[in-house]
Amino acid sequence: MAALGYQAEDTIFALSTGIERAAIAVLRVSGAGSRNILLQVCGKLPVARKAVLRKIWNNASTQDDLLDEALVLWFPGPQNYTGEDGFELHLHAGPAIIRAVSEALVNAGARPAEPGEFTRRAFVNGRMDLVEAEGIADLVAAETDGQRKLALAQADGALSQLYSGWSERLKKILAFQEALIDFPDEDLPAEVEEGINQEIQKLQFEMQQHIADGEHGERIRQGVVFAITGPPNAGKSSLLNWLTGRDTAIVSSKAGTTRDALEAACILAGIKVTFVDTAGLRETDDEIEAEGVRRALFHVKQADCVLQMFPANEPPDDIFPGATLIGNKVDIGEIPKTILGKDVFAISLKTGDGLPELYTFLQRKVEELTAASASGAPLLTRARHKAGVQEAVRCLHAALLQDWPELRGEELRLAMRALGRLTGHVGVEDLLDTIFGQFCIGK
Ligand SMILES: Nc1nc2c(ncn2[C@@H]2O[C@H](COP(=O)(O)OP(=O)(O)OP(=O)(O)O)[C@@H](O)[C@H]2O)c(=O)[nH]1
Ligand SMILES: [K+]
Ligand SMILES: [Mg+2]
Secondary structure, three states: OOOOHHHHOOOEEEEOOOOOOOOEEEEEEEOOOHHHHHHHHHOOOOOEOOOEEEEEEEEOOOOEEEEEEEEEEEEOOOOOOOOOOEEEEEEEOOHHHHHHHHHHHHHOOOEEOOOOHHHHHHHHOOOOOHHHHHHHHHHHHOOOHHHHHHHHHHHOOHHHHHHHHHHHHHHHHHHHHHHHHHOOOOOOOHHHHHHHHHHHHHHHHHHHHHHHHHHHHHHHHHOEEEEEEOOOOOOHHHHHHHHHOOOOOOOOOOOOOOOOOEEEEEEEOOEEEEEEEOOOOOOOOOHHHHHHHHHHHHHHHHOOEEEEEEEOOOOOOOOOOOOEEEEEOOOOOOOOOEEOOEEEEEOOOOOOOOHHHHHHHHHHHHHHHOOOOOOOOOOOOOHHHHHHHHHHHHHHHHHHHOOOHHHHHHHHHHHHHHHHHHHOOOOOHHHHHHHHOOOOOOO
C-alpha cells in the first residue's frame, strides 16, 4: 500500500465537531503516540471503546492546570476508523477549552491534522478503499436525501464491490489467457478461447451500461439544472421566484428586465435542483442585452432540462430540443393545448392556475433524470470513476481485436490496472492528494 513517510508516523488531532456554538466539542486523536498522549492528559487509560468521565489536565502526572472534565473514549487500533491507536475527548464546547486542550495535545506530541488526513490514514491502513473514502467525503457534504442515500451506499462499499467484482473476473480471464500462452501446443479445448471472448464481451457490456447509468448518479450528487427560457415578458423571472419561494429575480412589465443569468436552487423529490432564469430571447441592438441573450442560449445548451415559456397569444415558432413548453398568463389570453405536436402546460403565475400540475410534472422529471439503474446496480457518481471505467472498456475492446495472445494478455492487464486505480489497489500515489484534499479537517 502507498507509503506516506512524511506524515504517517505523526500523531494527529482535529476538532471533529463544527465550530458553531454547541454544547459539546469532540477532539479526535489518531496515531502511534495516542496512548502516551492520552496518559499525559488524563492520567489513566480507560477501558477500550467505553465512554469514561475524566479530568483533562495539561499534565496529569503533576495535576497542574485542570482544563476540563470530559468523556474520554480510547480506541486502540487496528479495529477502528483509521486502523491506528486513537482516542476522542468530548469536551465542553467553549472556545477557550478547545484551545487549551489543543495546546495540551501539542505539548504531549500531537500535531493538527490536514484536511482528510484521518480518512487518508484509514485508506493507507487498508480500512477502506478509495471509492469508499470518496463516499465518506460525499456523506459529510450531503445536503439532500438523494445525496445522502447515494453516498451512504458508496461509503458502505456497494460501488467498490462492483469494481472489485469486475477485477476478480478479469483476473480469471487473464489466468485462462496465460494458460493459452504457456501451453500453445497443448490440446486446450477450443471452448477456452471462445469462453474468454464471451466473458470479455459480457464485462464490456456491463461496464458500458454502468457508464450510461452514470449520468443519473452524477446528477444526484451534483444536482439537476433546469434552464428557463423564452421571449421577454413571458414570466420567466416570475416562475423562478415562485419555484424557489424566494424573490431572487426582478419582475417588471418592462421587456428585457433580466440580463444576467440568475440561479436559485431548491430541493425537489429529494434532489438539489438549480433553476437558471435567463434574459428574454429577442433581436436587440443593446450590447448588454445581446450578451444576456448569448448567455441564455449557453445555459439552455448546458441544462439537463429546458423550460420554454411563452406568454398567452405569443406561441413560439421553434421548440428547443427536448424542451417542456409552458404557456403563461392564461388569465389574459389563449394558450394552445399543443404546439408542433408537443403538450403545453397552461399556467398563470398571477392567479396560480396550472401551477400544482406543473410542480408535479417537474418532480416526476427530476425522478426520471436521477432514477436508479434498471439493474439495481450502484450508480457511478464521479468523473474519476467514469474515466476509469471508460479506460477499462477501451482496453477490453483492444483485447478483443488482438490476435496475439501475449498482446491480448497485456490489454487485459491494462484493463485491470484501470479498475485497480479506481479502488486504489494499484498505482494511486499521485491521486491521493487530490482525493483527500477535498475533505474537511477532522475527517
Ligand atoms: N397577467 C399576468 N401577468 C403576469 C403573469 N406572470 C407574470 N406576469 C407579469 O408579466 C410581466 C413580466 O414578468 P417577468 O417575470 O418579469 O417576465 P420575464 O420573462 O422574466 O421578462 P424578461 O426578464 O424581461 O425577459 C410582469 O409585469 C409580471 O407581473 C401572469 O400569469 N399573468
Ligand atoms: K420583464
Ligand atoms: Mg426576467
